Amino acid sequence: MAAPAGPVLAAAPVLGFLGAVLVAPVLALLALALTQGTSWSLDAWLAPWTDAYLRQRLVWTLAQALVTAGAAVLLGLPLAWTLQRLEFPGRRAMASLVMLPFVVPTLVAALGVLALLGTRGWLARWTGLSFESGAVLLLYGNLFFNLCVVVRPTMGALQAVNATLWAAARTLGASPWRVFWRLEWPLVRSAVWAAACLVFLYCFSGLGLALVLGGQRYATLEVEIYTLVAHELALGPASVLALWVAAGGVLVTAAYARLAARAAVPLRVQPLARAPVRGGKAALLVLCSYAVFVFFVLLPLASIALAAMNSVADWVGLWADEEFWLALGNTLRFTAATVVLSSVLGLLHGLAAHRWRWMRAFLFAPLVVSSVMVGFGLLVLYPRWSASLWVLLAGYTLVAYPFVTQSVVNALDAMPPQWLAAARLLGATPWRAFVRVTLPVLLPALRRGAAFAAATALGEFAVTLFLSRPEWTTLTTLIYQRLGRPGAANLAQAQALAVGLLVLAWSIFRLLEGRPQPRNEHA
Incomplete structure (x- = not known):
């Protein structure tokens, strides 16, 4: 029995x-799209493909997601191999910090990119070269935010390479390159392509980075949906676009689920020990890994920190700003509630999914729809309760709890079934077996999942834009408001707020996660 209350009570x-x-x-x-001016007109449904303006938005949305996914694989795969196979100074710190961008709120990431590459950024001050809001800024921001999505699962997959087989291949005269393609790549490719699907999905359905960095010319479909709803009140066309985005999300999520299932096959092997750096090629690989890590992980964060430290008056002004304290209080309240709700829901979903395989399909359901669609859909479905705190928290929980579920499912899959059988044989009731055997095994997984749920809630932006009231301003929305006002x-x-939010996110993440533990999943 998966849980004392039974799988039915967990799944319901x-x-x-x-x-x-x-x-x-x-x-x-869907109903809104059929009733608000679009009816059953085929032209209205095909507008993203036939209308020149919307087609440009669609093509750019697909292009920036594909380019980012490809670049993340090209940069992340060598970096992951270097971190997993070689021992060099700074490797442990690099392996730990490479995950930092994933817990950085999207608006903080956007400000970091602007502080580095924007017209007033550090690159412009040093070289005179800068980039206006557009393609380069958005692609760089996407890579900063998603490189770790490829690196961490690939490092986990590389642990499945058998040291004995690797040594045998080298003894038979195979070069390191040939060993990689013939032995290592077949074991890691499912994890790599699954991570690429996830990167594509995050870029395809992301709002924060595209809204701040893309500008009007390089707006994505998510930005277009937000503009239609918030500024033009064109709910019908916005619904059509949202459904097209959801359809694309379904296809990519299905591919991700299939690839992730292949990558999750457990293998008991003798792990390959990391080797010291010997030879020019290995040294060059380490130097390139340092360069990728510094340029795509450290520089944006360092740039925004340096920019925010330039003016002590801005920090002093925040302490006296009532809006800041209101936003900070709301952020902490919403995050705490989301962590509790996500932990309960994720635990129940994980227990049900461990007993019933078909429940695992619903684990990926929240990935199908973007945060924009969640906020927009809740606004349309529950207009009378759109200003209700419970509706806002429900939106937060939907985008956050899958991290807890994935972590719980992985922990349950790794738990030997003999433990529960032995407890039942010794006379333990299902409830006592759950409390004394299963729950202690799940606590570290719950902490890890809750840490990522907290990071998601702290940086949530799209749901808040649709469902928040003025008195519910969070730090992310306050940053966006300050960015929309003119003046240095x-x-x-906004930069000072971003640094504060970054420190808050990382502190809460580390507090909940505890000591870092090796893990093969991206969660």
Whole structure:
């Protein structure tokens, strides 16, 4: 038995939540698309493909996601191999910090890119070269935010390479390059392509980076949906676009689920020990890894920190700003509530998914829809409760709890089934076996999942834009408001807020996660 209350009682709240917060809003958007001026007109449904303006948005959305996914694989695969196979100074710190961008809120990441490459960034001050809001800034921001999505799962997959087989191949005269392609690549390719699908999905359905860095010329479909709803009140066309984005998300999520299932096959092997750096090729690989790590991980964060430290007055002004304290309080309240709700829902979903394989399909359901679609769908479906705190927290929980579920499922899969059998044989009731055997095994996994849920809630932006009230301003929305106001002082305050949010996110993440542990999943 997966849980003392039984798998049925574990699955019922999960299915009810997904039905109310995911399926019903999508159906509401479909109904809205059919009633708000689009009706059954084929032209209206094909507008993203036939209208020149929308087609440009669609092509750019696909292009920036594909380019980012490809670049993340080209840069992340060698970096992951270097971190997993070679021992060199700074390797441990690099392996730990490479995950930092994933817990950085999207608006903080966007400000870091602007502080480095923007018209007032450090690159412009040093070289006179800068980039206006557009393609280069968005692609760089995407890579900064998603490089770790490829690196961490690939490092885990490389642990499945058998040291004995590797040594035998080298003894038979195979070069390191040939060993990689014939022995290592077949074992890691499913994990690499699954990570590439995830990167594509994050870029295809992301709002924060595209809204701040892309500008009007390089706006994505998510930005277009937000513009249609927030500024033009064109709910019908926005619903059509949202459904097209969801359809694309379904296809990519299905591919990701299939590849992730292949990559998750457990293998008991003798791990390959890391080797010291010998020879010019290995030294060059390490130097290139340092360069990738510094340029795509450290520089944006260092740039925004340096920019924010330039003015002590901006920091002093924040302490006296009532908006800041209101936003900070709201951010902490919403994050705490999201962590609790996500932990409960993720635990129930994980227990049900461990007992019933078909429940694992719903684990990927929140990936299908973007945060924009979640907020928009909840706004359409529950207009009378759109200003309700529970609706806002439901949106937060939907985008955050899959991290907990994935972590719980992985922990349950790794737990030997003999443990529960032995407890039951010794007379333990299902509840006592769960409390004394299963729950202690799950606690580290729950902490890891809760850490990522907290990081997601701290940086949540799209749901807040649709469902938040003025008195519910969070740090992310306050940063966006300051960026929208003219003047260098507002930009400086936005940068100071971003640094504060970054420190808060990393502190809460480390507090909840505890001591870092090796893990093969991206969660």
